[in-house]
Amino acid sequence: MVNHPSYSTTFVYGNILIEPDGAGNSQIIHYGGDSGTTSEYRKSTLYLYNNTIISSRSGNTTLVRLSTNDESAQVFNNILYNTANGNNFAMIDENGILSLFNNWMPTNWRDCHCTTNGTVTDLGNNIEGTDPQFTNFATQDFTLQPSSAVIDNGTTLLPAVLPENDLLQQYVIHQNFESKPNESTLDMGAFEYCGINGCNIVFVNGFE
Template sequence: MSFLRFSLGAVVWCVCLADIAGAETYQVGPDKPMRHPGHVAWDRLNPGDIVEIHWRPEAYRFKWAISSAGTAEQPIVVRGVRNAKGEAPVIEAGRASTPTGLQFTAPARSVIKIGSTRDSGDTPPAYILIENLNIQGARPENFFLGNDGLTEYATNASAIYVESGNHITIRNCRLHDCGNGLFVAPDAEEVLVEGCDIYENGIVGSVYEHNAYSESTGMIYQFNRFGPLRAGSRGNNLKDRSAGLIVRYNRIEGGNRQLDLVDSQEGMAIRNDSRYHLAQVYGNLLIEHAGPDNNQIVHFGGDSGDDAANRRSLLFYNNTIISTRKDKTVLMRLSTNMQKAEIWNNVIYTNGPGASFAILDETGQANLRGNYLKPGWKKCFGQLKGAVNSMDASEQENPGFADPAHADYQPGAGSVLRDHGVNAPPRTLPVEYEPPGIDRPGIKRPVSGPVDIGCFEGK
């Protein structure tokens, strides 16, 4: 798989800090004032400080925690500086060292932690940007050198662990070969993950580790490429328990489920947030592979056994769903009949016959409008206990993709997808971009007549 940086200027948080009074730029790398990340005083960064870690041929074997707070005007930036080929510096968990004197809880859970340290006080981390790093190897059988000597990583270790903090941005990073690629804990607020490549995480035989696992007050994933998990692992691609969840313009391929969006387990502040009961998923490419994993694309509601805590409403629009299964595929499991999904303007395609695709598992309320489906699709394979209502569907055997043999799912010339979308339901956000491809970043979605069905606009 090839990777390119996220480069959409309209949504990039541009950070120009060279002239901020009092801010420092720390240069790390070969022939730099600091040879490696172990020389950085990570627990004493100030607003506006920048740490630039330059690429080198060998990986940096260091791990650290960031506990300082920046501001909206003076964020703290940890930035990888790529080489001439565009390669990001590698931060390797295996045999990593912790900087002398830096002490923090749960060191076995991460390569980079955003959260408290021994000397951080009561102010949580804030306004932190991590970008352009290739972070790998936080998993059992790998060890690090910390304050307790040589220590093995935990099963749920992650490349980046957001223990606490607000206004945290993770951009253009590669997170792989870990237990969890990313873990965001309930004390986090307003977290943005964009332009990252997250893949080959998970633990063989386990359902509890995922490419990304988040539970935050305010959570946005956009322009990311989520690849298949580690072979033999049973986790989901993206599992989330947040308030204010937005998943948009991502390519999400594989996993036990592509999306597992369930109830908050630990954060009453999350459950009480006004955004908790509405999640928005739009403009994504979701790819389901044949094999032993769950045949459901999305699970929405809850999984903790407390139905009253389940999230209620899902807006699911202008996505393209591709199932390579020839047997049964289910679009959604809505946990109970209290869950409602508005499913508009989606391409819902299977390599199997139309009758091999069902909308719901059994329960929930699904309102479909303006979607593409193969003729013969089913509301449910078993006994439907909820309701499925469909209007204005475009039903044909062939959606007219531009080049499906090479994973180009844009509407081709004469495609039924062109101009056949409908106006989006209330409360939706505008669909302004398209997800990244295998070898290109996301791009601005063209405006050309009525909206096309799916995550791509015909060119």
């Protein structure tokens, strides 16, 4: 597996990721490796885009642990929401190179809950706030209210993720999916808002 051409690059998109309070590990994602044999770590790029990522931890949360400074992450078009104070939410855990753009993020987020050896770069067009305006957080309906600031504030997908990892489907509760609406401008997060006039739908396998 280590020698497979696709081993070094990873695409994570369209997910609802929930970090509950009391979970033993405060890092939502770990990318690279954990065997201690760093020569076998992935040593390339994690593309993390159009996910809705929730932490209900009362303490600190870290978005991603990058194992070494040879691992990097391109983080864009996500909603990164925590129920604690914004300064409880950090992007990396000590190592790695992470770039952020076109995300919704908690106000007062931090690079790291540590003295970091890595780098976090804000490339712009991120929105900071306290409420991304989900339809109903209590029932885990993370679709968007019409007034949400994330609507139409995503960016076009990077050439590196296309065409194999395009956004063709979106999640339906529970453990199901539907064709993702094809709007002219992407929203941040895992769900595309359609508005009162409905959406243009791209059917993955012809008409449904």
